[in-house]
Amino acid sequence: MQEILSRVKAAFIGLAVGDALGAPVEFLTAHEIKAKYGRLEEIVGGGWLRLKAGQVTDDTEMSLCVARAIVAAGGWDLQGIAGRFAAWLKTKPIDVGDTCRKGIRNYMLKGELETPFNQWDAGNGAVMRLLPVALFTMGDDALLEKYAVAQAHLTHNHPLSDAACVYFGRLVHLAVLGFSKARMRRELEGLITEYPNFRFDPYRGLSTGYVVDTMQTVFHYFFKARDFEECLVGTVNQGGDADTTGAIAGALAGAYYGMENIPKRWIRKMDRKVMEDVVTLAERLITMSPTGMKG
Amino acid sequence: MKLIEAIIKPFKLDEVKDALNEIGIEGITVSEVKGFGRQKGHTELYRGAEYVVDFIPKVKLEIAVADELVSKVVETIQNTAKTGRIGDGKIFIIPLEEAVRIRTGEKGSEAI
Amino acid sequence: MKLIEAIIKPFKLDEVKDALNEIGIEGITVSEVKGFGRQKGHTELYRGAEYVVDFIPKVKLEIAVADELVSKVVETIQNTAKTGRIGDGKIFIIPLEEAVRIRTGEKGSEAI
Amino acid sequence: MKLIEAIIKPFKLDEVKDALNEIGIEGITVSEVKGFGRQKGHTELYRGAEYVVDFIPKVKLEIAVADELVSKVVETIQNTAKTGRIGDGKIFIIPLEEAVRIRTGEKGSEAI
Numbered sequence: 001m002q003e004i005l006s007r008v009k010a011a012f013i014g015l016a017v018g019d020a021l022g023a024p025v026e027f028l029t030a031h032e033i034k035a036k037y038g039r040l041e042e043i044v045g046g047g048w049l050r051l052k053a054g055q056v057t058d059d060t061e062m063s064l065c066v067a068r069a070i071v072a073a074g075g076w077d078l079q080g081i082a083g084r085f086a087a088w089l090k091t092k093p094i095d096v097g098d099t100c101r102k103g104i105r106n107y108m109l110k111g112e113l114e115t116p117f118n119q120w121d122a123g124n125g126a127v128m129r130l131l132p133v134a135l136f137t138m139g140d141d142a143l144l145e146k147y148a149v150a151q152a153h154l155t156h157n158h159p160l161s162d163a164a165c166v167y168f169g170r171l172v173h174l175a176v177l178g179f180s181k182a183r184m185r186r187e188l189e190g191l192i193t194e195y196p197n198f199r200f201d202p203y204r205g206l207s208t209g210y211v212v213d214t215m216q217t218v219f220h221y222f223f224k225a226r227d228f229e230e231c232l233v234g235t236v237n238q239g240g241d242a243d244t245t246g247a248i249a250g251a252l253a254g255a256y257y258g259m260e261n262i263p264k265r266w267i268r269k270m271d272r273k274v275m276e277d278v279v280t281l282a283e284r285l286i287t288m289s290p291t292g293m294k295g
Numbered sequence: 296m297k298l299i300e301a302i303i304k305p306f307k308l309d310e311v312k313d314a315l316n317e318i319g320i321e322g323i324t325v326s327e328v329k330g331f332g333r334q335k336g337h338t339e340l341y342r343g344a345e346y347v348v349d350f351i352p353k354v355k356l357e358i359a360v361a362d363e364l365v366s367k368v369v370e371t372i373q374n375t376a377k378t379g380r381i382g383d384g385k386i387f388i389i390p391l392e393e394a395v396r397i398r399t400g401e402k403g404s405e406a407i
Numbered sequence: 408m409k410l411i412e413a414i415i416k417p418f419k420l421d422e423v424k425d426a427l428n429e430i431g432i433e434g435i436t437v438s439e440v441k442g443f444g445r446q447k448g449h450t451e452l453y454r455g456a457e458y459v460v461d462f463i464p465k466v467k468l469e470i471a472v473a474d475e476l477v478s479k480v481v482e483t484i485q486n487t488a489k490t491g492r493i494g495d496g497k498i499f500i501i502p503l504e505e506a507v508r509i510r511t512g513e514k515g516s517e518a519i
Numbered sequence: 520m521k522l523i524e525a526i527i528k529p530f531k532l533d534e535v536k537d538a539l540n541e542i543g544i545e546g547i548t549v550s551e552v553k554g555f556g557r558q559k560g561h562t563e564l565y566r567g568a569e570y571v572v573d574f575i576p577k578v579k580l581e582i583a584v585a586d587e588l589v590s591k592v593v594e595t596i597q598n599t600a601k602t603g604r605i606g607d608g609k610i611f612i613i614p615l616e617e618a619v620r621i622r623t624g625e626k627g628s629e630a631i
């Protein structure tokens with residue numbers, strides 16, 4: 001259980017670190033990043049959001065909303081998650097995705113907990129905040145699937161986004177429980193069979209906010225890299241939706257490699273309060289999960 | 296979809312923007328305009344000075360919204376922009392047949 | 408109701424406003440705009456200077472009116488704003504689904 | 520007829536105008552507006568001066584077109600005004616019930 005505890009903390013820290021690392025180069029192409037930074041390997045701030053170094057964006061903040069709602073309720077609470085998204089939106093966050101905004105507004109004004117299917121909903125806004133659901137459902141795949149899709153549908157109702165959420169959750173489960181990369185790679189065969197779009201070798205270098213591009217980038221660098229730093233540096237230097245690819249890759253790599261493998265110099269740069277919160281929440285979530293309950 | 300056009304007193308802009316933000320609305324296009332009203336030749340306070348000219352500086356907001364949001368948006372603007380004194384302005388609702396987000400090509404209420 | 412939008416030569420503004428007042432129309436919202444026309448690159452006199460740029464300063468009027476006043480208003484603007492020379496401008500008639508007077512909450516033709 | 524309203528990044532104006540000229544569209548009315556949206560105001564270089572305001576300067580185009588030209592015009596604006604970066608803007612299509620050329624009194628698509 002100690003191993004598991006360390007990995008879940010690393011997963012949530014990895015999410016925040018990936019967000020802060022990639023955010024300064026969000027929307028730049030790989031070429032532009034190369035011209036500006038050579039290779040981006042440090043948490044530097046700046047970018048289109050003019051961030052302070054170590055500042056996180058909506059990827060981490062929405063994940064915190066999900067985590068806090070579950071912990072506060074002592075269990076699954078979709079209404080609580082929606083309510084926290086709404087409260088967060090009113091604070092004028094540093095950034096909010098268009099599809100997320102529309103879904104949250106839908107809840108604020110109509111109280112609805114599910115947005116209708118939309119062809120444009122195949123963005124990565126639901127999967128980027130999936131980690132807390134994966135931690136909370138550790139040990140129960142059916143529960144993961146049920147809750148992953150339910151929280152996704154608050155803002156994103158599209159089969160590609162649903163599939164990305166479920167499979168990202170499954171990979172996090174496997175990583176935390178100590179399974180090998182080979183086992184994780186086999187798990188993805190299910191996703192690729194159902195939705196061949198997600199095939200990531202050969203990797204085409206697309207890293208936009210389209211959920212297929214995002215997950216291809218995450219899978220490609222996660223399986224290719226030999227450690228946490230290599231995974232994240234590879235991911236964010238691909239550019240595109242770099243804070244989100246960075247956050248998702250960071251969650252997965254954190255879950256797989258554990259706390260020791262996350263560069264200390266990156267953690268030192270991060271917002272103190274965020275670091276404390278993610279650690280506390282990760283711990284609470286795993287304790288509440290089926291795996292945690294078994295003890 | 297509708298295009299909501301609101302003519303309001305300039306000092307009310309921030310307050311109206313904040314009130315719209317509270318209901319999840321962030322996208323607005325604003326222009327500076329001159330207003331001529333039924334109440335001609337009145338003096339209005341604008342940036343600490345009294346205007347006795349027949350036009351008054353106003354601010355025009357254009358907000359494209361999905362149909363189901365229209366009454367909420369109109370209500371929000373009206374409650375916030377109102378002072379009860381002459382010159383508070385108007386809200387116009389214009390049909391919007393199509394909207395496109397230039398960056399992505401999205402259409403319809405996904406675009407706004 | 409309709410929203411009448413008129414693009415006219417700036418020096419015609421006072422004349423058009425007076426003519427509209429004459430027929431009982433007092434509420435108008437005015438903006439300064441730039442016009443690009445079919446007759447590109449022509450020189451126009453504006454404030455005593457000749458413009459050879461491809462845009463010409465124009466003034467845009469927006470006037471919300473009840474349906475029964477539309478043709479009178481259009482006719483009035485057209486007769487007054489016309490010089491017969493290139494660049495006189497356009498009048499557009501846009502459907503106006505609802506209007507609200509912010510000060511009182513009145514709706515429809517009471518509001519304009 | 521439709522009134523096409525496009526909100527675009529100011530530096531794109533000439534490019535969009537040229538692209539529209541290429542497809543035979545020459546009549547356009549342009550205004551300077553302030554944009555509020557996902558792209559935030561900040562220090563921006565605008566006409567050589569640094570601005571620290573919370574809005575982003577945008578340019579609004581108004582183009583009255585005959586129905587059959589609408590999709591071509593929308594496509595042209597979208598292809599030209601797009602950079603793929605947040606803040607590229609919007610295109611709105613508004614019904615236009617009537618148009619008048621002030622100089623001649625012509626109506627309908629003859630007028631635009």
Ligand SMILES: Nc1ncnc2c1ncn2[C@@H]1O[C@H](COP(=O)(O)OP(=O)(O)O)[C@@H](O)[C@H]1O
Nearest residue numbers: 330331332333381382383384434436470471510
């Ligand atoms: N019919 C109209 N069409 C367009 N704009 C109008 C119209 N009437 C008024 N306005 C705009 O609304 C502003 C306020 O109108 P005014 O008549 O002075 O006061 P109130 O709205 O309080 O009755 C004007 O300065 C003008 O900008």
Ligand SMILES: Nc1ncnc2c1ncn2[C@@H]1O[C@H](COP(=O)(O)OP(=O)(O)O)[C@@H](O)[C@H]1O
Nearest residue numbers: 442443444445493494495496546548582583622
């Ligand atoms: N299709 C159009 N849509 C919107 N505004 C237009 C259009 N055509 C012309 N305008 C506006 O009308 C003004 C006058 O047009 P122009 O073609 O120069 O002369 P005229 O109206 O005398 O034929 C232009 O400067 C522009 O502001």
Ligand SMILES: Nc1ncnc2c1ncn2[C@@H]1O[C@H](COP(=O)(O)OP(=O)(O)O)[C@@H](O)[C@H]1O
Nearest residue numbers: 322324358359554555556557558605606607608
């Ligand atoms: N709902 C809306 N109604 C009217 N204008 C809008 C609306 N949303 C955005 N805009 C205008 O479009 C501009 C760009 O919007 P923004 O949200 O920054 O980025 P993007 O268009 O790339 O999604 C804004 O600055 C504003 O002028």
Ligand SMILES: [Mg+2]
Nearest residue numbers: 057058059243
């Ligand atoms: Mg982000």
Ligand SMILES: [Mg+2]
Nearest residue numbers: 026241243244
């Ligand atoms: Mg992102």
